[in-house]
Amino acid sequence: TSTTESTDCLFCQIVAGEVPADVVATSERSVAFRDIDPKAPVHVLVVPRDHHGDIAQLAAADPELLSDVVALADEVAGDLADGQFRLVFNSGPRAGQSVFHVHGHVLAGTSLGWTPA
Numbered sequence: 341t342s343t344t345e346s347t348d349c350l351f352c353q354i355v356a357g358e359v360p361a362d363v364v365a366t367s368e369r370s371v372a373f374r375d376i377d378p379k380a381p382v383h384v385l386v387v388p389r390d391h392h393g394d395i396a397q398l399a400a401a402d403p404e405l406l407s408d409v410v411a412l413a414d415e416v417a418g419d420l421a422d423g424q425f426r427l428v429f430n431s432g433p434r435a436g437q438s439v440f441h442v443h444g445h446v447l448a449g450t451s452l453g454w455t456p457a
């Protein structure tokens with residue numbers, strides 16, 4: 341759905357400005373802010389302003405909005421790093437998803453290892 345759920349969703353609250361965050365970039369439809377527990381020199385979360393639970397739900401409901409999230413991730417990597425980045429969408433608790441408002445993790449600013457498990 342595209343409904344705002346700001347009362348019980350942390351990232352809806354950040355989008356609404358009700359919870360403070362270090363916002364590094366915005367578009368009309370998405371917001372990028374620094375992860376509170378960074379795992380790389382640049383670790384930014386990119387979220388659509390509308391509430392969707394995970395990347396598959398977002399892709400099915402509003403593919404243009406998913407494209408907007410990816411474009412903002414690319415902009416952040418260009419602004420804060422050398423333009424190269426990893427974009428991670430954890431989907432489901434076993435994959436590490438802990439906030440159920442879709443967010444892309446932009447990881448950049450160093451040579452990244454590959455140890456997913």
Ligand code: 5GP
Nearest residue numbers: 361362373374375376377430436437438439
């Ligand atoms: P997930 O585990 O769902 O893929 O990613 C959630 C991310 O949100 C985690 O990397 C976590 O550090 C980050 N996070 C959790 N709470 C907050 C918060 O209040 N502010 C910010 N900026 N990041 C948060």
Ligand code: ZN
Nearest residue numbers: 349352391441
């Ligand atoms: Zn939300």
